[in-house]
Amino acid sequence: MLEIHSAGENAVMVYLGEGQSPEVSARVQQACKDIEVALGADLIDLVPSYASVLVIYQPLTTDHLSVHSRVRLALIATQSTAPDSGRLVHLPVWYDHESGPDLQSLAETAGLTPEQVIDIHQATEYRVYAIGFAPGFAYLGEVDPRIATPRKTTPRQKVPAGAVAIADAQTAVYPAPSPGGWNLIGLCPQPMFDPNNEPNMPVSVGDRVRFEAVSRQRYLELGGQL
Amino acid sequence: MTGLRVLQPGMLSLLQDGGRFGQHRLGLTCGGPLDLPAQRCANALLHNPLDTTALEISFGGLQLEVLHDTMIAVTGGDSPFTINGAEREIWRSHAVRAGDMLGFGFARRFCRCYLAVAGGFTVTPQFGSTSTVPREGIGGLNGNRLAKNDVLPCVQTAARPCLNLPIEQRPHYSDQIQVRVIPGYQQQQFSRLQQRRFFSARYQVTDRADRMGYRLHGPAISCDIEGILSEGICHGAIQIPADGQPIVLLNDRQTIGGYPKIGSALSLDTALLGQLMPGAEVSFTAVTQYTAHNALHLAASRYSRLQALPCE
Numbered sequence: 001m002l003e004i005h006s007a008g009e010n011a012v013m014v015y016l017g018e019g020q021s022p023e024v025s026a027r028v029q030q031a032c033k034d035i036e037v038a039l040g041a042d043l044i045d046l047v048p049s050y051a052s053v054l055v056i057y058q059p060l061t062t063d064h065l066s067v068h069s070r071v072r073l074a075l076i077a078t079q080s081t082a083p084d085s086g087r088l089v090h091l092p093v094w095y096d097h098e099s100g101p102d103l104q105s106l107a108e109t110a111g112l113t114p115e116q117v118i119d120i121h122q123a124t125e126y127r128v129y130a131i132g133f134a135p136g137f138a139y140l141g142e143v144d145p146r147i148a149t150p151r152k153t154t155p156r157q158k159v160p161a162g163a164v165a166i167a168d169a170q171t172a173v174y175p176a177p178s179p180g181g182w183n184l185i186g187l188c189p190q191p192m193f194d195p196n197n198e199p200n201m202p203v204s205v206g207d208r209v210r211f212e213a214v215s216r217q218r219y220l221e222l223g224g225q226l
Numbered sequence: 227m228t229g230l231r232v233l234q235p236g237m238l239s240l241l242q243d244g245g246r247f248g249q250h251r252l253g254l255t256c257g258g259p260l261d262l263p264a265q266r267c268a269n270a271l272l273h274n275p276l277d278t279t280a281l282e283i284s285f286g287g288l289q290l291e292v293l294h295d296t297m298i299a300v301t302g303g304d305s306p307f308t309i310n311g312a313e314r315e316i317w318r319s320h321a322v323r324a325g326d327m328l329g330f331g332f333a334r335r336f337c338r339c340y341l342a343v344a345g346g347f348t349v350t351p352q353f354g355s356t357s358t359v360p361r362e363g364i365g366g367l368n369g370n371r372l373a374k375n376d377v378l379p380c381v382q383t384a385a386r387p388c389l390n391l392p393i394e395q396r397p398h399y400s401d402q403i404q405v406r407v408i409p410g411y412q413q414q415q416f417s418r419l420q421q422r423r424f425f426s427a428r429y430q431v432t433d434r435a436d437r438m439g440y441r442l443h444g445p446a447i448s449c450d451i452e453g454i455l456s457e458g459i460c461h462g463a464i465q466i467p468a469d470g471q472p473i474v475l476l477n478d479r480q481t482i483g484g485y486p487k488i489g490s491a492l493s494l495d496t497a498l499l500g501q502l503m504p505g506a507e508v509s510f511t512a513v514t515q516y517t518a519h520n521a522l523h524l525a526a527s528r529y530s531r532l533q534a535l536p537c538e
Contacts, residue, residue, distance in 0.1 A: 005411030008490030009518040011460035013411055019455065047250045047458025049482050054458025056247075059522045064515050130456060132482030135253040135362050139456070176363070193252070195352060195364060200252055 002075055004068050010044070010059035012067055014075070017051045020141050020169070022127050024051045029086075029206040031075055038074035039067065048205050049130040050139075086127070086207040091173065093164050093186040093211045094219035095121070100185035106149050106166065118213060120144045121185065126171060126209045136175035136193025136201050140209055143169045155181035162187045162224065164211070189214075189224030228293040229347065229380040232372050236288030236330060239372040241347055241365065244277030246355035250481045256461065257357030257365060258477050260437060260500030261338050262493070263397050263525075264302040268342035270532045271299035271319045271389050278346035279356045281378065283330050283339040284437075288372070292326040294382045297344040301391070303336030303399070303501050317396055318537055321385035336399045336501040344383040359478055361438075389534035401506040403498050405474070406513045406521070407464065407489040415450045415486050416466070423447060424488055425510050429472065433504045437478040439465075440499055442508055446470025449486045456484040462491035464510075476500060492518055494525055 003015040016031055017024030028048045035055055036043060042062040047054040057067050095118040097103055107114045126140035133139075142148075143166055151167045156179065159165070163174040165182030174180060175192035188211075193201055203209060214222070232239075242265065245258025259265035259282050266276040286305035299319040300307050307316050308329040314320060316339070322328070330339055349356040349367065358366030367376055409421070416424070429444035447470045458481060459465075465473045465485040474491055476499075489512070491499070499508065513521075 006408060006515050007411060008408060008460040008462055009492050009515075009522060011490070013457065044247050045250045047481055049457045050455050052455075052457040054460060056250075056460060059519065060526050063519055130482055131251060131253045132456070132458075133253065133480055135364070137253055205251065 002072070004071055006064050007054060010057050012055045012057070012064065012071065014053045014055060014071060015051060016053070020050045020129055025127055025129055025206065028053055034074040034077070035071055038070045042067070047132070049132070088125075088208045088210065089203050090210050090212055091188050091190050091202070092214040092219070092222055093188050094216055094224065095186035095213055096216065098216070099187040099219070100164070102152070102183040103185045106147065106183050106185060109149055110147050112146065117147050117185065120147050121166075121171070122211050122213060128203050128205050128207045128209060131201070131205055134175060134178055138172060138192065138201070138203050140171045141169055143171050145169070149183050151181040152183065155179055159184065160187070162189060164188050187219060187224055189219050189222035228377060229343070230328070230378040231291040231293055232288075232374055232376040232378070233291055233327075234287060234289040235372040235374055235376070236283055236286060238284040239288050240282045240284070240358040240360070241279055241349055241356055241367065241378070242282045242358065243279045243351075243356045245477065246353055246357050246359075246365070249353045250458070252353075253481055254353055254362060254364065255359055255479055255481055256477050257355065257359045259338075259340065260477055261302055261340070261397070261497045263497050263529075264338070265340040265342070266529060267317070267391055267396065267532065268299045268301040268340040269346075271301070271391060271534050272297055272342055272344045274342060274344070274346055276529065278342065279349055280340050280342040280346065283341060285337050286330040286332040286339070288330040290328040290378075292322045292324055292328065293377070294324050295322070295385065296380060296383045297321055297386060298328070299342045300339060301396075302339040303333050305333045305339045306331035307339070315390075318390040319388045321388065333503065335401050335503060335506070337503050338501055343380040345381040348379045348381065361478060388537040390537045391532070391534050395528075395532055397498065399498060399501055401502060403495065403502070403507070404509050404511050405495040405499060406492040406518065407510045408492070408515055408518055409512050410464070410487045410489040412454070412486045412488070416447065416488055417450070420447050420449070421488070424472070425512055427509065429508045431502045431504050431506045431508060435502070435504065437476060439473045439475040439479055440502070441471060441473045443471055447472065447488065451486055453484045454486055456482045459483050459487075460490060462493060462496050463487045464489050464491060474499060492521060494521055
């Protein structure tokens, strides 16, 4: 699938597939590289997501017709990319009732014990599908259907930094305190966004992530905050 | 380093340059002045490069003490601007002396004023830009809005002749605006009836209007789908959430989202929208991509020919 649409005065939206899958995500990754080369200095920014890339271009040095055709030519060549494996990143998580206030209710909804929820959450190797919502907020998929739980009907006013959370088939680590409606099951001590460090994020789109349970004490040793 | 000291920070005063670009992959938004043309005019009045760091003063309430002689220029909305308590004209530059007090009263109809200084505010960029996005804690002096006793650093400049931007070269503000919209690629999700309703109705700015987006109130637009797989959102995108009330997304928007979009507003018009206060009226008119492209080139041409005149 390759669809290119005008999205605004200096933006085109490129769709590369439907739904979330590692294959479509790999095509999104490859498309970003190809579009960067194809547009060069005419490119302002790219927003990769699950199955799409938003391309933002310099409207005074090029135009939508040129961008459409250059993007199309660049992407036709890379229709069948094999899934790029990305880097594998391990993120420690302290799973507990204290660190994950929704662990118990999520387990009850799923008809599982909290221990089973923790095991299932760790058993999946996730893929970073998109980064957005807030700096460093990485959407990871896909959560095992047994523990995939909808957002809470009333969002929390404040979710702490490092909160590990589930919403439907997605899981994520909140990079900074913010309001949020996801189900909280633990805390991760690894900063997900640090403006003063290079790289600013431990993951980028296309990487793979595995969560590993650690104790409360280990969480604190790794710099976790209570 | 000295410059301007903040005596009263006002409701929302933010250092901004032209905006932060190329950082969406970290989830960072653009920031930058909501009324970019006005900030550029302020810089032009001082012969600064157009995207030099200046101050966006939303709703007024700001008071500053000048710590050393410099030149300033003020443009934008209708906060009464005073030097040492006396109201002074905007859309012009002023020579100010150490000890002078600058004041911005509360905005009445148009809520963003821009204050530029000769040479710009000298702030270290983060991720390539000085633009402040408080939600991200990035940019400005410390990632936040101005606070009492902050000092805005700038260079000392000797007085030079003041310039004035003639009225025909200024933006034309109104509290009844028509916003040009490129209909979106998701318009097939909106029936012809819903599209007609959107483009023929009048909407009002609500009190949920901020630098992330302006939420409007008027005839609800229904959409055949409730949500889409999350995807990138461009400046000016008009989202239709479940309640059918449009939201025009602006500089501090989230970078990705999953609401359907009926179209995307031209930046030249979102600059006027960003000046509006609750109750102001907004309607939409559909334009083609070609019209949008031409409008941007015409505006760029106009900026390159801005001609400030010496003050009497």
